[in-house]
Amino acid sequence: MDIRVAVVGGGSWGTTMAHLCAHNAGTVLYARDPEVADAVNRTGENPRYLAGYRLHPGLRATNEIGDAAAGAGVVVMGVPSHGFRATLRSLRPHLRAGVPVVSLAKGLERGTNKRMTEVIADELPDHPAGVLTGPNLAKEILAGKAAAAVLAMSHPVGAERLQRLFTTGWFRVYTNTDVVGSEMAGALKNVIALALGMADGLGVGDNARAALITRGLAELTRLGVAMGGEPATFAGLAGVGDLVATCVSPQSRNRHVGELLAQGRRLAEIVAEMDQVAEGVKTAPVVAALARALGVDMPISEEVTAVVTDGRTVAEVYRVLLERPLTTEVR
Secondary structure, three states, rough: OOOOOEOOOOHHHHHHHHHOOOOOOOEEEEEHHHHHHHHHHHOOOOOOOOOOOOOOOOOOOOHHHHHHOOOOOEEEOOOOOOHHHHHHHHHHHHHOOOOOOOEOOOOOOOOOOHHHHHHHHHHOOOOOEEEEEEEHHHHHHOOOOOOEEEEEEOOOHHHHHHHHHOOOOOOEEEEEHHHHHHHHHHHHHHHHHHHHHHHHHOOOOOOHHHHHHHHHHHHOOOOOOOHOOOOOHHHHHHHHHHHHHHHHHOOOOOHHHHHHHOOOOOOHHHHHHHHOOOHHHHHHHHHHHHHHHOOOOOHHHHHHHHHHOOOOHHHHHHHHOOOOOOOOOOO
């Protein structure tokens, strides 16, 4: 395609998306760490996050955000939610008017409770915004294993144009106009994955695991619909697809954090040991606050929040969930 892509964020998913885009268009990856950018250019790998995985030979990296953004026709934001707004502000002076900005982040902004496309609208109001989300584990995709995602934008024509940019022979991209539902599903599933990791850490078994995923899907659907999302979105790639992948894969950072918490590890120690962000840790209290404000019942999310913010033990909150009053399944 005759378009230049700037991918902002040199973590595992940003690098993987840059690799995919490089199959279809000239692509530059912005990595804040100059050593990461240098390694990508010299060796064709990102040794910090994706050691041993070869990247597209046409991919170029830089640690200068202006260099990445100059002349870009599309910007892809592979930045965690807590640094998203500041990074957009750094980008702003370097972007041409009207350049689409696509978020890869699966989180909500603490303090404002905003989705990332809302943050884009705040900081870059004249730029079309969208989100690419789904059950996408970076290392599997770099290994050439098939995967699918959904690109959600409010304008279907724009989404269909960008759809081809992200699609390769093994990475299939669908479109959706439900931006709210797609973003909420991606953020909320990380909280449920934390809960699933906690359950696995306690050794509760497959029956409880299946029940937790199912009830977690009910929670994220309830809140997502209350926020304005479409119910069908939560039965798709952004919802149940991403939820299952994040809950069951050993590659899931959120699931990993939950397991360690169940083993009695302190959250601060776990986070300090990780190279990348587990978005569910920061998203859980935002989700709980939104649920309370909207009057949506979110017991799993509330108990996860009690662990990550209030210091409750995993065993305590597991017992609370089991002892909740009986109710109907569908409501």
